[in-house]
Each structure stands twice: as structure tokens, then as C-alpha cells.
Amino acid sequence: MADLSDVSSALVSLIAGIAYPNGTGQPSIVGNPVLVYGGWPNPVQLIADLKANKIHVSVFPTIERIVDTAASDWTVPTAPVNTITLTLSGQAVTVGGTISTPQNAALVVDSKAYVYAVQGTDTLASIATALAALVAVDQTATAAGAVVTIPNAKKISPRVGGQGTAQRETRRQERTFQISIWANCFDQRDPIAGKIDAALSNSFHLTLPDQVAALRYKSSRQDDDQQKERIYRRDLMYAVEYSTIATETDYQITVGVENITAGPSLDAQFPVKTIVE
Structure with missing residues (x-):
């Protein structure tokens, strides 16, 4: 999530790119060294640098305005990438693809789910062996290499689920930043301030x-009150x-389970029923 420090850093990077369009290894657009940073200047360092014909550009957060506090719905910016495949052919399921974690390999066999969490040390054959062992608790299932065979199954549904990140906006705000250009003379301050x-x-x-955030001009002011100390400043206010x-980590649903319970009058005739989808 983006917070105040992220916004400040992004502004600093943007302004540094303006001051040094060819990179910091080349001269600035005005020739003088330009120091761009977040926060307020250290007075002692500022005076020393201005005497050395350096220019400071400070980026300082000021007032904040709340735009919206209504939380949005969860969205998934990028769907999980599943690298494991389970391919059904008759009574056999072949494990394919490549190993990566986290992923779940699942088989729904005759309305019962069998889920295996893939491990980083797994091979395609070891995943098949693990799935066969889970199914074999209830009916005959064997593994040969990367193939699981369930000879007596009436219905087999193979599924793979991975991990993704969901996000939602919890609030939106507007923060005004004071971008101050400091120099030892107006003829050094004004050219870079204008650019x-x-x-x-x-x-x-x-x-x-x-x-991607919105950037808007708000106002500007010029401060020559400290010209006796050879400190000339211009403030640019940008919101x-x-x-x-x-954000939160979510897993794809490979198996859905629904329990249906009859009311008290029918409970004896119709006990709890579990449906696996």
C-alpha cells in the first residue's frame, strides 16, 4: 500500500529527474549541484551548501484533505498462475507442468474431495503418489510415475488452485506538498524553480x-525575507x-463443501447431507 513516505519519495524522484534529465552523473539543468530530498532542510547544512553555490529542493508534506472514506469491493489485480496441471483420461489423472509453491492439487472422486498442498521438494511423481494415497483411504487408487489411476471411480474431477493477492481501497486522500527551492541568490533560484x-x-x-496518483498544482509563493543571510526561497504547492x-493473500477455491440439515420435524428421516462441488 502507498503511504505518505511513498508519495514523498515519488515526488523526490520525479523532481530529481527534472533537475538531472541526463542522470546525476551529468550536470544539472542549471549547472549548479542540486540536492533533492524529502523533509525540511537542516539549517546548518543548508547555509553551508548555499555558500558553496549548491541548490536545495525540499519536499515537505503539509495539509491533508480526505476525499472519500468508503471502502471499495475486493479485487484481484493479477490472477494466480498455476504451474501444475491435472489431466483426466478415463480413470487416470496425469500430473504435469512444473513445480512451484504455493499450490494445491485436488481430486474430487465420487463426491469426496482429496486435496494435497504441493511442497517445494515435490516432483510430479511424488504429487501423484500423495494424491493416490489420499484416495486409497476410501477406494482403490494407485500411482505409477506421474499418473494416478482410480479404477472403480464413477466420477473424477481434477482441480488445481494457487495463491493470489486481493486488494481494496479503504480511503482516498489529497495531501498538499510544499516543494521549496533554496538558493543563495534569486538568479540561481528562479531558473530552476521555473523549470x-x-x-x-x-x-x-x-x-x-x-x-497511479493524481498530481495537481495548488499555489506558489516567493520568500526573500532572509536575503541578508543570502537565502532565497520559492515554494511550489502541489497536491x-x-x-x-x-491487501490480503487469498487462495483459489479448489473444493466447495455445503452441509444441508433438515428441520427438526424431518431430522430423523433426512440427516445432514454433505455436498462437494
């Missing part, structure tokens, strides 16, 4: 680890609207 502002105003989206996302 950063122009580039950000043309960047309508911000890529976060789990989503980022992004979601807080909850």
Missing part, C-alpha cells in the same frame, strides 16, 4: 508502488490525490 514548476504542472500523474489500499 521544476513547468515540468510538474505538465505531469498530471504520479506513479506510486501500487497505483497528490492517492488511495490507501489494503
Whole structure:
């Protein structure tokens, strides 16, 4: 999930790319060294760097506005990839594919489920052996290599289930960031401030680890109150609207079980019935 630090880091990366379009191994767009970072400047370090003709760009979070607090439905961005296959031919099931975990290999035989959790040390033959051993508790089942044979089964349904990640949006917020450009003179501050502002105003989206957020210009101001100390500053206020996302690990359902119980008046005639799907 994306949080405040992720948004700040994404802004820092975006601004650093603006200041150094050819990479940090090459000169900045204004020639002077440009330091881009999240948070507020250390006053001692700031003064020392400005004296050395370095420029600071700080990214500091300010006010937050809640946009929506309604949780969305769970979704699965990427379906699980199952690498094991179970192929039915008559009374035999062949285990194929490649081994990976976590995965479940299952056989529903005559309305009863047999599920085996694949292990990292398994082979196709060992999976077949494990499935045959589970079925053999109730009826004849043998394994030869990667093939499970159940000669007396009336119905066989092979299934494979893997693991995936589900997510949902729990809230959406807008956070305004103060992007401050610090320099020792207005003629060093203004060129890079203008270039950063122009580039950000043309960047309508911000890529976060789990989503694409909206980026909007809010306002700007200029601060020359500390010019006696040779500190010139311009603040650019940009808002980022992004979601807080909850995630959980889910497994594909390979077997569904439904218990049906008759009411008290019919309980003696119709006991509990279990249906495997």
C-alpha cells in the first residue's frame, strides 16, 4: 500500500529527474549541484551548501484533505498462475507442468474431495503418489510415475488452485506538498524553480508502488525575507490525490463443501447431507 513516505519519495524522484534529465552523473539543468530530498532542510547544512553555490529542493508534506472514506469491493489485480496441471483420461489423472509453491492439487472422486498442498521438494511423481494415497483411504487408487489411476471411480474431477493477492481501497486522500527551492541568490533560484514548476504542472500523474496518483498544482509563493543571510526561497504547492489500499493473500477455491440439515420435524428421516462441488 502507498503511504505518505511513498508519495514523498515519488515526488523526490520525479523532481530529481527534472533537475538531472541526463542522470546525476551529468550536470544539472542549471549547472549548479542540486540536492533533492524529502523533509525540511537542516539549517546548518543548508547555509553551508548555499555558500558553496549548491541548490536545495525540499519536499515537505503539509495539509491533508480526505476525499472519500468508503471502502471499495475486493479485487484481484493479477490472477494466480498455476504451474501444475491435472489431466483426466478415463480413470487416470496425469500430473504435469512444473513445480512451484504455493499450490494445491485436488481430486474430487465420487463426491469426496482429496486435496494435497504441493511442497517445494515435490516432483510430479511424488504429487501423484500423495494424491493416490489420499484416495486409497476410501477406494482403490494407485500411482505409477506421474499418473494416478482410480479404477472403480464413477466420477473424477481434477482441480488445481494457487495463491493470489486481493486488494481494496479503504480511503482516498489529497495531501498538499510544499516543494521549496533554496538558493543563495534569486538568479540561481528562479531558473530552476521555473523549470521544476513547468515540468510538474505538465505531469498530471504520479506513479506510486501500487497505483497511479493524481498530481495537481495548488499555489506558489516567493520568500526573500532572509536575503541578508543570502537565502532565497520559492515554494511550489502541489497536491497528490492517492488511495490507501489494503491487501490480503487469498487462495483459489479448489473444493466447495455445503452441509444441508433438515428441520427438526424431518431430522430423523433426512440427516445432514454433505455436498462437494
